Amino acid sequence: xxxxxxxxxxxxxxxxxxxxxxxxxxxxxxxxxxxxLRNRELCVSDIWQNVGWPQNLVSTHLRILSRxxxxxxxxxxxxxxxxxxxxxxxxxxxxxxxxxxKYEQKD
Amino acid sequence: xxxxxxxxxxxxxxxxxxxxxxxxxxxxxxxxxxxxLRNRELCVSDIWQNVGWPQNLVSTHLRILSRxxxxxxxxxxxxxxxxxxxxxxxxxxxxxxxxxxKYEQKD
DNA sequence: TTAATATATCAATTAGAATTGATATATAAA
DNA sequence: TTTATATATCAATTCTAATTGATATATTAA
Numbered sequence: 001x002x003x004x005x006x007x008x009x010x011x012x013x014x015x016x017x018x019x020x021x022x023x024x025x026x027x028x029x030x031x032x033x034x035x036x037l038r039n040r041e042l043c044v045s046d047i048w049q050n051v052g053w054p055q056n057l058v059s060t061h062l063r064i065l066s067r068x069x070x071x072x073x074x075x076x077x078x079x080x081x082x083x084x085x086x087x088x089x090x091x092x093x094x095x096x097x098x099x100x101x102k103y104e105q106k107d
Numbered sequence: 108x109x110x111x112x113x114x115x116x117x118x119x120x121x122x123x124x125x126x127x128x129x130x131x132x133x134x135x136x137x138x139x140x141x142x143x144l145r146n147r148e149l150c151v152s153d154i155w156q157n158v159g160w161p162q163n164l165v166s167t168h169l170r171i172l173s174r175x176x177x178x179x180x181x182x183x184x185x186x187x188x189x190x191x192x193x194x195x196x197x198x199x200x201x202x203x204x205x206x207x208x209k210y211e212q213k214d
Numbered sequence: 215t216t217a218a219t220a221t222a223t224c225a226a227t228t229a230g231a232a233t234t235g236a237t238a239t240a241t242a243a244a
Numbered sequence: 245t246t247t248a249t250a251t252a253t254c255a256a257t258t259c260t261a262a263t264t265g266a267t268a269t270a271t272t273a274a
Contacts, residue, residue, distance in 0.1 A: 151222090152219090162221075163223080165221095170223095182221095186219095
């Protein structure tokens with residue numbers, strides 16, 4: 001039988017965080033946007049004109065990515081430039097690595 | 108302007124794979140099941156009696172996890188024991204690390 | 215063979231997230 | 245101020261995935 005206290009408060013908080021992150025990344029349009037933003041800034045029109053999705057859809061996905069801090073933006077005149085938030089990626093990467101590594105091999 | 112050839116065949120295949128994986132992991136019940144299975148085998152009834160979700164729901168999530176090879180199972184009499192597929196985790200972990208590291212810092 | 219236990223499957227429903235269409239806001243140019 | 249361009253927001257719809265309820269299958273015990 002399993003220990004009833006198994007899912008500690010701490011663990012379930014971490015599960016929630018991980019779930020949120022995975023859901024954001026579990027959308028291929030968002031993954032593609034992330035790929036496009038690698039090592040460069042792009043404004044919304046750069047993106048939607050390249051990928052061919054409607055402007056407001058791109059804008060919505062950018063908002064979702066921003067909400068989890070994966071990307072950030074700055075305005076320059078009419079245009080708003082989006083870019084990878086490398087610091088957030090670094091943080092997420094270590095959280096994920098930490099989680100997944102536990103399942104890499106039996107100790 | 109963005110290079111039109113940017114999303115290479117290879118890249119979009121990788122995006123699909125990553126999307127599939129993230130969607131599987133983007134469900135907190137499945138994450139919890141994964142946590143429960145860390146370092147031990149459990150049968151379906153161990154799991155659903157512990158978490159309190161209906162039997163068939165647990166069974167369904169186990170099927171989804173199995174489909175992406177994150178877990179495997181073996182029958183022992185009436186019971187079917189599920190466990191982490193550590194090899195698959197190792198593989199996924201390196202794919203993810205590879206993907207995410209690209210966004211860790213500008214080069 | 216019948217009954218009991220463990221698990222899986224399937225159709226129907228529900229919930230949530232993606233998409234669309236229309237419109238609003240912000241900035242810049244005329 | 246008016247017009248044009250860039251982006252965001254919002255309600256409605258569509259899609260997809262989770263959940264439920266009922267039932268099927270497999271194994272074991274009686």
